Amino acid sequence: MLDLLLSTLLDLLTLKHMTFMMVGVTVGLVIGVLPGLGGIAGLSLLLPFIYGMDQTSALAMLIGLVAVVPTADTFSSILMGIPGSSASQATVLDGFPLARQGEAARALAAAFFASMLGGMFGAVVLTAAVLAARPIILAFGSAELFMLTLFGLSTVAALSGGNLAKGVAAACLGLAFGMIGAAPATGEYRMDFDTLYLSDGLPLVIVGLGIFALPEMFDLLRGGGAIAQKGQSLGRGWFRGVRDVMRNPGLVLRCSGIGALIGAIPGIGGSVVDWIAYSHAMQTSKDRSQYGKGEIRGVIAPESANNAVQGGALLPTLLFGIPGSGSMAIFLAGMILLGLQPGPSMAERDLNITYTIIWSLAIANLLGTALCIGLAPGIAKLTLVRYTLIAPFMVMVLCFAAFQATRSYYDLLALLAVGVLGVFMRRFGWSRPAFLIGFVLSLGAERYLYQAVQFTGWDILTRPLVLVILALTLLSLWAGLRKSGGTAAINTEGAADGSRAARMWPQLAFAAVVLGLFVFTFAEGMKNSYLAMLFPVAVACVGGACALWVLFRQSRGAVAAGSANFDTEAEAKDRGPWPFLGWFLGFVAVTGVIGFFAALVLFFLAFLRVVARCPWWQVLVLTAAACSFLLVLASSLNLLFPGGVLQAHVDLPWPLR
Amino acid sequence: MTKLHRRTLLGAAGAATLATPAIAQAPVTFAGRTIEFVIPFAEAGGSDVWARFLAPFLSRHLPGQPNVIVRNVPGGGSITGSNDWAQRARPDGSSLFGPSASTHLPFLLGDRRVRYDYANWTPVIVSPTGGVVWVSTRTGITDGADIARLRGQELVFPSQGATGFDLVPILALHLLEMNVRYVFGMRGRGEARIAVERGDASIDHQTTPAYLSQVVPLVQAGQGVPLFSYGLPDAQGNVQRDPSFPDIPTFEEVYQRLHGRAPSGQAYEAYRAASIAAFAGQKPAVLLKSTPAPIIAAYRRAFEDIVADPELKARGETVLGVYPQAVGDAAESLYRHATTISPEARDWARNFLTTHHNVRF
Known part of the structure; x- marks a missing residue:
């Protein structure tokens, strides 16, 4: 095995193979920097060129791209407040405030360094696990996957902002949006308004961009100036960022582990890993007051996790031919075009291929980090440019990224609709991270619960792994709820000070709209057969109850409403967004x-x-x-x-x- | 060359009937043009890989060596892209379309969202594939010949949905009078396969490449047993054993053994139409039927040359398998079988899906 490790490394370290890897890394860097475009777009760009290439060069090129995207996408998350890809949404929460405080360099350095460590960790995990991963992957059946979706949903407790009822309602709203399209149990179409576009459900890219990027863009435009409010200190803080990472070795290790594990389990997908890592960082911090305002640990955690995901996600892709994410699906297509068939042989006869992939992953992570650090001072200057000059470019890239989803005009309409929802959720403090987590986990939760009950009946609760994950879920709930509600509440939607409105009607109106959406979900849910009805109705009831509670609190007046009263426009003097x-x-x-x-x-x-x-x-x-x-x-x-x-x-x- | 051609056409219009033979003889060329190979699926996945594999060969063998690009138009389980192509494509050979099983089946079942009609298209190649139904040895059988013993127990089949690709095994197992519980909502055949491997489910089907790379190791390890393959129709339309699995009996053989007679009736007709649509006739490349005959002929010839290209034979196995690629008249016949169904069999299938699987049409 060591011989093989060494010989594949030497094979890779030739000028030709390294040149192709650099091509992959460079394209990945450009695609990663552009907001919304991730590994899927990048790999589709490279796919036509692998025809006729030798296997090592082509694999090095494709992996080079896959490895560098989650490093490079940090740029737009931190500098623009726009998720660079669906894997780095959580980085926005603390990375962007740091950039606005003029600490972009520190945040970027911490992010890149954490990314590199995470990527290396993923490569190590892949090396060790490829020979023994089969039983681990097989241990996660539908019941275990359902429990993992619950675990993911439990992070809502930590991310719900100042008001738990609003957070739960936001998560339920996300769950309801996620149910648009075919029901997993019966294939019935729900809430699709009889359109082909919605029959596939809303694309995640569009929801992510609409809910985070559009509201942020409008807000920056209102400010009128540049992104960085204290621009002078841009060039400093590089070493501080690296030191921040060094001071948190445990956090980096744990988050990389979470990333690699979640990535390796087919069915959960990498797009929720950053949130799990983020809430983990939050739950394990003694002082949580800075989260959402520029806490460096909030940058380190998701960034070390989202690079480790790639190493993990390669396991089911190589061993079972089951892609763990969209970009892995395209990587798989590339392998087949190269004449490689994934399967058990990747851990036996074709082990050299697997090791080539692992080495590519490790080397590309190093190269990518070096390039990102080299380019950062230049790219970071964008935060000093007047935002009105940047905005049209952002509109262009966001729309371009959005219609990568299905290449139709409806993609733009969906982006607009979700964006409007995002503007209001941001304004009235309904946690957008909670919404997104609900959206991502929606179909998974429903699908795996239904399958688990069909496969094994209700004694799923006696499976040991299910009980372990259940315990972790309860622990995460407890850690998330502890201290919250008091003064130390975390506001994922901006500071609570100055957001206590005297005029309550805008908030009341929005809460009523949310309630209306739940009523609609309930009514639409009731139209289906029993199995397709259960989930939407349950979600509508829980969400509706929370929305009612918020409405009740708000209707008692500005002061009595307490934490339910939240309106960032309370003291606004301009015409709003x-x-x-x-x-x-x-x-x-x-x-x-x-x-x-x-x-x-x-x-x-x-x-x-x-x-x-x-x-x-x-x-x-x-x-x-x-x-x-x-x-x-x-x-x-x-x-x-x-x-x-x-x-x-x-x-x-x-x-x- | 294109200019010359256009001038010939103008001349022909002026000289009316006399010039008609001249048009027919004008050589078709695509020099300097870009041909779109439109796939109604996103990047990755079977059809996309197939089209990307064929594109450079097509570029090499079409007269004038045009640039051939693959354009993905995803959405609506391939119905969006198919409706779109049916509505927009021009009959000039500039665009080639690659539908697949999930495009054929909604058409055969009469899905109301379908706005395309295979009768308006003509195939230039059809790439067949095959499939195998297999069970876990946890069911107690270690030899496919013991299939009758499976009737005493409830089998669990992890499925992506009753109206897609899995319609074929659903109909086959219904005809064999097996007692099967279907668990829907799988997100791919890979997930279904590991559900069987894990022991959650007991019966599954896989297409040829996945069967060879993923299930054969399980069979060798004594964890799985193949029951039957869907086979491949010959020139007369009779189903023969799949060349990838000469040792695995076809569905028809197994039916004969269990029932003592050959399968017949509307249920079998529905199965046959679905099985050829989903497997033997899975991937046609089509042009609009209204395309001028010389252009269609040029494409036909190009695909005949592609199939004979030694490089295709050398590199094609992971994508195309060992199947004979149908071109010319063979393509025509396979295409017809894959895209037509008698109204009675269609009604039977719709009724079956509504009664057994709660599908609303």
């Missing part, structure tokens, strides 16, 4: 008429001229830069932009088509 939401709405509407590309050009011209008040030459240069960037990316992905009414009637040449 509405003008900017209007701009976005206008852009989506114009896209519906003349298609995405033409609408984007108009949007750039108008926004830069009217809102950013740029001179014409600057308007034209920025617009041209944006368009050429978009065209390069779209043509290398063979992408058609979403069309509008015009495209339905007239046959135009690409990119207007």
Whole structure:
């Protein structure tokens, strides 16, 4: 085995193979930096080129990309407050406040260093586990997977913000949104309004971007200035960031372990790992007062976990041919195109392939971290640029990322709708992390409960592993609830001071809308057969009760409402986020008429001229830069932009088509 | 070359009937053009890999060596992309479409969301695949010939849904009068396979590549037993043993042994249509039927050359298996079998799904 480890390393360390790995790392870096685009988009970009390549070069290139994306996506999470990919949503919570306080360099250094350690940990786990992982993966049946989804949901207790009822209601709302589409038990379509688009459910990318990125963008635009409020100290803090990681070796190790384990279990998926790690960091901290305001541990935890996921996720992919995530599915496709069939042989006859993959993962993590650190000072300068100049680029990239989901105009409409919901949830302190966790775990919770009961009946509760996870869940609930409700409550939606409103009606109206959504979920749920009805109805009842409670508290008046009273607009003097939401709405509407590309050009011209008040030459240069960037990316992905009414009637040449 | 062709066409329009033979003889070329190979699925997955594998060969063998790109139009379990292609494609050979089992089956079952019609398309290649139904040895049998002994117990089948790909084993096991409990909501055949390996479930089916790489090791270790394969229809439409599994009997053979007669009737017709749609005729590449005949002929010839390309034979096994790729008339016949069903058999299948699996059409 050691011989093989060494010989695969030497094979990889040739100029040719390393060159291809650098190609993968570079593409991964660019894709990772762009918000919303993750491993899926990056791998699809590389897939056409692996035809005719030798196996080692192609694997090095693909893994190079997979490994670097969760490192590079930290840039937009920390600097822009926009999740770089679905694996680094939790990094936003503390990373972005650090950037706004002028500590971007420290946060980035901590994140990159933690990412690298996590990635290395994942590679080590893969080396050790590939020979023995089969029984571990087989030990997680439907019952265990259901308990894991419950464990994931228990983190809501820690992430629910200042008011537990609102947090639970937000999680239930996420669960309800996650149930759109085919019911796992019977295949009945729920809440799809009889449309093909919703029959597949809402895409996660769109929900993540809508709920986090759009509200953040509108907020920054209102501020008018640059992202960093204290920009001068940008270049400092690199060593401090590394030192922060060194001071928390236990946290890094535990979070890497969580990441590798969750990644290895097919069915849960990497998109909730960052939240589990984040809430773990929070639950194990003595002083929790800084979380959500710029706590460095809140950056270290998710970043060490989301890189370790890749090593773990390769286990089921290689051994069982079951991809643990979207990017692993494409990696699997790449393997088959190279003539490699995953299966038990990857731990026997084809062990050299597996070791090539492991070494690629380790080396690419090192290269990726080095590159990110090298590029960081340059990229971090973006936080000093006036945000009105950055915003149109963000709109472009967000929309581009959103319609990667199904390549249709509906993707933009879904983004808009979820974005509006996000704006209100942020404003009134309904925890968006709780919403997202509910959304991600929704179908899993329902599917695995149904399957577990069908497979084994109710004696699932006697399985030892189920009991262990149950104990962990209770522990996590206790750790999350301890101290919360008092003065040390964690506000994931901004500071509670200055958010006590005197005028209660906007909050009451929103709580009523939430209640209405639960009533709708209940009514829609009742239309189904028994097995497809149970879950939506249960969620609607729990969520509805919480929403009612919030409504009741708020209706008793501004002071009596206590922690239920939360409105970030309480002391706002401007016109709120509405003008900017209007701009976005206008852009989506114009896209519906003349298609995405033409609408984007108009949007750039108008926004830069009217809102950013740029001179014409600057308007034209920025617009041209944006368009050429978009065209390069779209043509290398063979992408058609979403069309509008015009495209339905007239046959135009690409990119207007 | 394209310009010349266009001029010939204009001339032909002017000279009316006299020039018609000249058009037919004008050589078709795609030089400098980009051909789209449209796949109604996201990146990764069987159809995408298949199209990406074939694209460079197509580029090499089409006259004029055009650039061939794969375009993914996912959504709605492939119905979105198929409706879209049916509505938008132009009959000029610039776009080739690759539907699959989950496109054929809703069409055969008369799903109301389907807006495409296979009768408007013509196949240029059909890539067959196969499938095997197997059980865990925990059921007590260690030889597929003992299948009759399975009737005494309840089998548990982990399924992705009754109207997809799993319709084939559901109908087969119904015809064999097996007592099966279906657990739905699996997210792929891989999850179903490990549910059997783990002992949660007892019976499963896999397509050829997954069977060979994942189930054969289990069979060798004494954990699994193959029961039957779906087989492959020959030129006359009679089902023969699958060339990947010459030792595994076909469903028809097993039925004959258990019932003492060959299968027949609407239930069997429905099974046969579904099984050919999902396996033997799983992956056709089609053009619009209204495409000019010389263009269709150019594509047909290109695919005949591709199938004969020694490089395809050398590199194709992980993607295409050992199956003979159907081109020319063979493609036509397989395509017809895979995309047609008698109205009676369709009604029977719909009624079966509504009664047994609560499916609303």
